[in-house]
Amino acid sequence: MERHVENNRFRQEPVGGSGFCTRKAGEIGNFRQDSLGKLVAVGVKTLVLQAMTCADVTAAGDAAVKAVVGEERFAMIQSAKLLVVGAGGIGCELLKNLVLSGFREIEVVDLDTIDVSNLNRQFLFRRVHVDRPKSVVAAEAVKQFRPNANIISHHGNVKDPQFGLEFIGKFDVVVNALDNLEARRHVNRLCLAAEKPLLEAGSTGHLGQVTVIRKGETECFECQAKPSQKVYPYCTIRSTPEKPVHCLTWAKNLFDLCFGPEDESNLLADLAAEMRKFQAQESVDGEDAGRRIFAHLFEEDIKKQAQLEDLWSDQRPPPGPLCYEDALKNTERPSTDADKDKLETQKVPSVAGDAQGFVAAVAKMYGERRELIGQSSFSKDDPVAMDFVHCAANLRMQNYRIGRLSRWDAQSIAGSIIPAVASTNAIVAGLEVVQLLHVLQSVGKNMKDSKARTVWVRFPEPSRKKILQPSSLHTPNPDCFVCGSRTARVALRSLEECKIMALAKGCIQGQLGAHKPALYANGSCIFDPEYPEPGEEAEEEGLHPEWSLSQWGLTSGSLLQVEDEGQGWSINLVIREEPDLDEQLYPGGFKVSQWPTQWWLQVEAGAGAGEEAAKDMAEKKRKAEADAAEATAAKKAQLDANTVALDD
Amino acid sequence: MSAITGDQVAVYDRQLRLWGVQAQQRLLNAKVLIWGLEGSNVEACKNLVLAGIALTLRDHRTVTAADVGFNYFLRPEDIGKLRAECASKRVQEMNPLGSVSFSSDRPTSDDKLKELLKGFDIVVVGLSCLGFDFELAAKMDSVCRSLGAGFLLTVAAGELSFFFSDLHEHVMQDRSAQGGPEAGPTEPKAETFSFPSFGSWLAAVPELLQGKSDASFKLIGLLASFLQKDPQKAVPSRAADFATHCREVKCEPAVDGLVGMEQAFGHFFVEPLIHVASVLGGLLSQEVIKAITRKDPPLVNSVCFNAHTGAALVEHIPPVAAAPKKRKAEEEVVADLLDD
Ligand SMILES: [Zn+2]
Numbered sequence: 001m002e003r004h005v006e007n008n009r010f011r012q013e014p015v016g017g018s019g020f021c022t023r024k025a026g027e028i029g030n031f032r033q034d035s036l037g038k039l040v041a042v043g044v045k046t047l048v049l050q051a052m053t054c055a056d057v058t059a060a061g062d063a064a065v066k067a068v069v070g071e072e073r074f075a076m077i078q079s080a081k082l083l084v085v086g087a088g089g090i091g092c093e094l095l096k097n098l099v100l101s102g103f104r105e106i107e108v109v110d111l112d113t114i115d116v117s118n119l120n121r122q123f124l125f126r127r128v129h130v131d132r133p134k135s136v137v138a139a140e141a142v143k144q145f146r147p148n149a150n151i152i153s154h155h156g157n158v159k160d161p162q163f164g165l166e167f168i169g170k171f172d173v174v175v176n177a178l179d180n181l182e183a184r185r186h187v188n189r190l191c192l193a194a195e196k197p198l199l200e201a202g203s204t205g206h207l208g209q210v211t212v213i214r215k216g217e218t219e220c221f222e223c224q225a226k227p228s229q230k231v232y233p234y235c236t237i238r239s240t241p242e243k244p245v246h247c248l249t250w251a252k253n254l255f256d257l258c259f260g261p262e263d264e265s266n267l268l269a270d271l272a273a274e275m276r277k278f279q280a281q282e283s284v285d286g287e288d289a290g291r292r293i294f295a296h297l298f299e300e301d302i303k304k305q306a307q308l309e310d311l312w313s314d315q316r317p318p319p320g321p322l323c324y325e326d327a328l329k330n331t332e333r334p335s336t337d338a339d340k341d342k343l344e345t346q347k348v349p350s351v352a353g354d355a356q357g358f359v360a361a362v363a364k365m366y367g368e369r370r371e372l373i374g375q376s377s378f379s380k381d382d383p384v385a386m387d388f389v390h391c392a393a394n395l396r397m398q399n400y401r402i403g404r405l406s407r408w409d410a411q412s413i414a415g416s417i418i419p420a421v422a423s424t425n426a427i428v429a430g431l432e433v434v435q436l437l438h439v440l441q442s443v444g445k446n447m448k449d450s451k452a453r454t455v456w457v458r459f460p461e462p463s464r465k466k467i468l469q470p471s472s473l474h475t476p477n478p479d480c481f482v483c484g485s486r487t488a489r490v491a492l493r494s495l496e497e498c499k500i501m502a503l504a505k506g507c508i509q510g511q512l513g514a515h516k517p518a519l520y521a522n523g524s525c526i527f528d529p530e531y532p533e534p535g536e537e538a539e540e541e542g543l544h545p546e547w548s549l550s551q552w553g554l555t556s557g558s559l560l561q562v563e564d565e566g567q568g569w570s571i572n573l574v575i576r577e578e579p580d581l582d583e584q585l586y587p588g589g590f591k592v593s594q595w596p597t598q599w600w601l602q603v604e605a606g607a608g609a610g611e612e613a614a615k616d617m618a619e620k621k622r623k624a625e626a627d628a629a630e631a632t633a634a635k636k637a638q639l640d641a642n643t644v645a646l647d648d
Numbered sequence: 649m650s651a652i653t654g655d656q657v658a659v660y661d662r663q664l665r666l667w668g669v670q671a672q673q674r675l676l677n678a679k680v681l682i683w684g685l686e687g688s689n690v691e692a693c694k695n696l697v698l699a700g701i702a703l704t705l706r707d708h709r710t711v712t713a714a715d716v717g718f719n720y721f722l723r724p725e726d727i728g729k730l731r732a733e734c735a736s737k738r739v740q741e742m743n744p745l746g747s748v749s750f751s752s753d754r755p756t757s758d759d760k761l762k763e764l765l766k767g768f769d770i771v772v773v774g775l776s777c778l779g780f781d782f783e784l785a786a787k788m789d790s791v792c793r794s795l796g797a798g799f800l801l802t803v804a805a806g807e808l809s810f811f812f813s814d815l816h817e818h819v820m821q822d823r824s825a826q827g828g829p830e831a832g833p834t835e836p837k838a839e840t841f842s843f844p845s846f847g848s849w850l851a852a853v854p855e856l857l858q859g860k861s862d863a864s865f866k867l868i869g870l871l872a873s874f875l876q877k878d879p880q881k882a883v884p885s886r887a888a889d890f891a892t893h894c895r896e897v898k899c900e901p902a903v904d905g906l907v908g909m910e911q912a913f914g915h916f917f918v919e920p921l922i923h924v925a926s927v928l929g930g931l932l933s934q935e936v937i938k939a940i941t942r943k944d945p946p947l948v949n950s951v952c953f954n955a956h957t958g959a960a961l962v963e964h965i966p967p968v969a970a971a972p973k974k975r976k977a978e979e980e981v982v983a984d985l986l987d988d
Contacts, residue, residue, distance in 0.1 A: 054724055056713045056724070057713050057717050058717065059717075060713035060714040061717020061718060063714070064717060064718060065921060067914070067915075067918045068806035068807060068915060068920070069807075069921070093926060096922070097923040100717075100720065101921060101923060116658045117658065117659070117661040119743075120663050120698055120699075121662065121663075121698055126742075127744065144723075145720050206824065206934070341668075341670045342669060343652065346669070412665060417661075417662070418662075419662055419663065419665040420662040420663070420666070421662070421663045421695075421698075421699065422694065422695045422699070422930075422933070423695045423929075423930040423931075423933040423934050423937070424930065424934075425930075426691060426694070426926045426933075427931060429923070430924065430926030430927035430930065432923075433923035434924075434927075434958050435958070451958070453957075453958050455958045455959075459934070460824070460934075460938065460945050462947065462962045465961050466959050466960065467931060467951065467962050468931075468953065470957060470958040
């Protein structure tokens, strides 16, 4: 054991230039190798330590990177201008990796503030930082690692106009560290429009994925349809829930209806009069209000539902009303053997507990939260809102004989919580830098010839001996409605009933991922995102968001141009009326499908004939699509399990 | 086991939802030793303390400017002071609920070595901190075996990063649930994994160098065989000797991204790129967590990440006799499609 070196009493000289490259190490003047192979300066005493500066540390850190990547790549690293979108789980790891790899010019955007539940992985944050902006705290933290790095933080939503095309244009590469689909689609479009390479990454639990997007050379983020947020049919939520998630969706709508601003699109809007009548009163006994709301929702309304005979059958028995007094008597808690290892919040409460919890939550809203009534909205992190939603959903599950949930599970589902740990994010963020170096090297070259890859994080077992598995980047999908033909077909039930604002919001924003779309027909604007709601101002501009599509003169087969200036994205839509559009399959009321260019051209050729041809072709196409879809379904299903990668 | 506190639930929420209360309790009761604050081990410190594991950081070396340039738990004012002590303060800051201690002890005798390894569930060792002494690493592993502790060894070379893992006879009790709270519980199914010792890993090096293993594993094997009789050769100035050695043993693996054996050798003596450490440190931490929680099958037993290709490979060294060929599962067909 004698061969262990003495603690080395000498500081290591800052080393710049190429001299540190280990091949030449022996040639360096007043250095020697210690027996661990580290370079140590000879004859410099500890006194000098006081003079050690940050610049020395930077120089030493940079030298080590340069020794590995070489002069040329290091110069690229130092001059690259990067935009990092997201400073959460992946973002913290990414910023650390970038700064310590020698990147100097970084801007970071994040709209979030720090929450206690972030602290298990977002390692740049401490308890004292809770409620401060993530972007700001993260930038401050990594600046300590390399004080000479120029890091600019923005506390804001990347969809805000200030982060538009002009802003994106400043950077060489955009690196995503996002946790939601909407923002990812938006950044994807910005990068395509600005022709900037984009690195995309995501993690969920132990799984993760990293990929590279460059316009015209690779698939864009939207070339393959991504599983979007699930929408449930109105009737399922309102009258015939079958799963806990249906009752939780109902309860979230209920919370917003009771305590949020008026919203016509709330699924329970028909209950508004009843739910909001307490709001107008000067002083309300919260307990009393809670019991009245209870009686209305879980007893009277259920009785009415049960009488709608055509909804119920032997397979689907009518719901059972629950009165408050009876609920209080039901104090039995469902328990299992597994309960001994559970947290209190992971156990399912008694019906009495749910009833009391519901009334208590309403009482709290009318008590200490009185001021916020009319402007609250559901958040999984707000304990009162979460109690309300958990108890309300459980009581409804009791009505409909659905197994009730613990608060823990209710929060997971209602808040769409993605489990997350530091290790996966560290892997993913490291892989993003790997790809970033390949992208920087391929500037002006063909991406195909680079080492850039999609990399999958496998868990727990490797796939063909690979626990991190690269796969070649795919070429763009020519029919992609974002980077390809930019044509799509939208089917809806009735042109007469569908308002233009509903098309803009539900379909073009909701399904096609636009942020602020403008709609044009026959060259004139029929919907302007500056006037999304009906009103005098809109009217003065000749706009009527509340008009139906047929009022605007659109018929089945009509063409619409959509333009989202902020995203630099546009698309042509063919509108089709399909009166028997399946509500279960398309609960939003719109069926969107990609439309390849060749079909599109035929439609353009002749209006009426085009429509017929389109129908015919579309039919053939649909069959072909169905066949192709089936063929790839098996392999896709497995990949998708790993694709739904959504941690921040 | 003591109950998890409300404070812990709030902070560990997202991981409790991943591995459950029982696994978290095991992590909170576990003691892990990180011996050698270098390369991927620095990253492991972060991941493991955040998971709630009690850490002891051990390193006899003092802080240099190059350390501060790489290890983000160190600051310029730490230069000249003890590495473990300085880093432990900032590792602790990351998780005030966790426990972090430090030591600068060195194994001056076999008894001392045993004493220094006692009381830990898992020991993670950096080869550079051992002065690249592979024999010492094998001795540590065998002590860990006798103490019932898991042993992991890390070594890095620029864009390459490697770890070896020995969990002896590891019994996995359960797998992570798939599909979230709506999927319902699955029946736990225990499974045993047998790990070779690091001694048998070293003994298999000649076989490794001539066998079918990936080039990156061969490079580590070459380092081991070059230093076998004399760890003093672990200095960059012996690069040419290393290249000669490779020619002599007729093994000159073409590792993606590396030009020649001399360059490869030099990379062993600088800190790896931080993102390489980030990736391997993440994989390493997952193995430590699997070992402690007894959840999910561990990787047996050698893992190498190459940042040039983006792939991380898992191999069993010494190699096991090939299993009879069976029909390709659908999963493998998909993997084939994905593969480069
Ligand atoms: Zn595309």
